[in-house]
Amino acid sequence: MTPSPDRKRLHVITWGCQMNVYDSGRMADVLAPLGYAPAETADGADMVILNTCHIRDKAAEKVFSELGRLRRLKEATGNRMILAVAGCVAQAEGAEILARAPYVDIVLGPQTYHRLPEMVARASRAGASRAGASRAGGVVIETDFPVEDKFDHLPDSARPQGVTAFLTIQEGCDKFCSFCVVPYTRGAEQSRPAAAILREARHLVAQGAREITLLGQNVNAWHGEAPDGSSWGLGRLLRELADIPDLPRLRYATSHPRDMDDDLIAAHRDVPALMPFLHLPVQSGSDRILEAMNRKHSAADYRRIVDRLRDARPDLALSSDFIVGHPGETEADFEATMTLVRQVDFALAYSFKYSPRPGTPAAGAPLQVREADKDRRLQALQALLREQQARFAQACVGLTLPVLFTGPGRHSGQIVGRSPFLHPVHLSGHADLIGNESMVRIVTAHPNSLAGTLVQERLIA
Template sequence: MNAVQTPAPIGEAAARKRLHVITWGCQMNVYDSGRMADVLAPLGYAPAAEPDGADMVILNTCHIRDKAAEKVFSELGRLRRLKEATGNRMILAVAGCVAQAEGAEILARAPYVDIVLGPQTYHRLPEMVAQASRAAGAVIETDFPPEEKFDHLPDSATPQGPTAFLTIQEGCDKFCSFCVVPYTRGAEASRPAGAILREARHLVAQGSREITLLGQNVNAWHGEAPGAATWGLGRLLRELAEIPGLTRLRYATSHPRDMDDDLVAAHRDIPSLMPFLHLPVQSGSDRVLAAMNRKHTADDYRRIIDRLRAARPDLALSSDFIVGHPGETDADHEATMALVRDVGFAQAYSFKYSPRPGTPAAGAPMQVAEDVKDSRLQALQALLREQQARFGAGCVGLDMPVLFTGPGRHPGQIVGRSPYLQPVHVSGGANLVGTESIVRIVASHPNSLAGTLVQERQIA
């Protein structure tokens, strides 16, 4: 298929079009929402803060959580009333992973939806909008197209601010038993290194000082590079670190099986690679990990953490945990608790297992009762909160660089990010936003830190 030719806006009518995007789910969905806005900007669509009266509303969906589709239909019911209030001139689109998985069902239950598009097709939005505007019937695009969508996207028109996301990898070949991602995002695909470096330079030119590289399995990235070479993530991080003005690098989300030696060494060698890593383990039980098709053991994970901490002693960790996977016993749950105690996490995300239609675990025997899942989750979260509080308390008294991202909740206050991704509030002027300064941490709160400026001279 040829590259989409986006028509230029015509006159004032085009310039007055208003676009509202509602985003649910992961950071990649946030990135995708921004790129959809970029694709539609040449058609005259400008961001609208509210859906009321908008010319187009996109609901960018996530399929990870329980009852995701029902939440979409509930939101669509609200949006239908807004669409009718515009005389049905509003174009209503459903994008993302629920659209990919439930496209036909969406149109059957909500025939007032104009466009249904999967996460691999949003570069085609201009032609979908043109078709929907002709009242030619609903448009559904949920196939995996033969062309690479990133080859057809314009440079981001809207600055993301001091911190930015950059998708470098999509899809998943791991086929964990509980996960829909391989079915909604497709096979693993890596963007070429040159395209990533170009977009990173563009983000820095727009004022971004920290970039988080995104992917369903971001450390599986192996991209085409200059000279017909193929780079891994470690090499890409080294190249990104050479971009002037880019002072911080992060990446998410990783898989333990893709944590190779060069990437571990990158944590040792690259000062701008922040000492905070999200590395999901899901369970501490080898039996459950095998049932999940994770293809690593709990001790494999422990050894990876040992290697990372040897390379970067100040590294702090985050992870994902699922309790109540089919067949999980009390002993399996205790193995997870033991792994958490052994490793120690500065932050973590933990959830009850919920069946995702079409995944192997959804039809597995020995489903765990909801009350058992509840009690296990409460115990795990109590331990994780204790570890997070202990990590935060350990930051008190330290001087650490903070990248300021915007105003705080109170007058005269600004907020920034610590190297460990904690929000840090200090008294300071708006002129510090977008810069990095040394802050002395004076207090720790459940989800943030408070500090005072030690060095007001801008580092970045």
């Protein structure tokens, strides 16, 4: 079949969180009416978008390193390739990108990608006037927070994501943790209306999604307008989503302990579709450091929330985030974190050394912790967390669990699925099970996955 002359190749490179994955897909949706179709690589692409994350250490330098590689690919196209930088680094470092990478055509923040068609048109006009030039110039930059809600201007139908899908329901953050750039790069907390979320969820299910993860910087802060004009919280939204036919699984991330209200805790008890796995970041077990972080909860508050959640759903598995070496952290503060980890017992966790983020209060705080101390503490924390993760996985051996099959495995005749606790599960099985939930007996625990045997096929059609 001869390709359409209007067909263009779009390659999106995504770094960072699940919300960036969702945003990358929606940017592709916005550009599809312009003739852009996905390309597996950047080589020879008509447009490349680097969707960035500003959370981790040296994020900006990693972006500029990647841009150096992409510059060579752009030059190989005679500078016809449109090169865009999106996401949180673009929002925070737009001026620096203009200064250090003038060959970039578009710089856009995470709240403006609904304007991409207009940006591409402007960049294309500028590119036509400088065809063959070695230096781009005329960069299109969109990093102001727009008055309009981007979700109101996105296509109604997102492209298929597969058996598991992401759905952003909330963006931005009003918490202003001392270490975090999100309030500055994503803006204030905003909640999408319930009707729009339900409509997108039904569309994803019609395209084959059987598990939807609701996303937000503070997803459990979601309070959206209901179809009748009232306001719902996340617990009510989950109940409504659970009524969608052929949607047996729901998850949400990332949560804040301050927004874990009574109705949401009750939803963990009352909504079978809500999977028994919750990512609930605590960051530290020291009240002194939690106060310095501006978390506005104590370690005891966190433990009480965990106890209430486990009372509501006894099989609940917990995941969390930890930062070691926040300015002012002493050995006693770190030991308080280790104590909390031992008390709560996590199935999974993510832990990092504190790294200063420009413009955040902690970046200029006194009593910065030595790198050697951060390294030592992180190694000790990660050793404990790995031990807990392995123990939880081993406790699954011998259980019969519902597994949602998501795709073929690495080996011939193998398929891979997802347990209720977010473990990858692989076993021998035929491909027509993909998209179905089946009962699987877990026989082996590996460091990052489980292996099992099929017991009962097709719990869902």
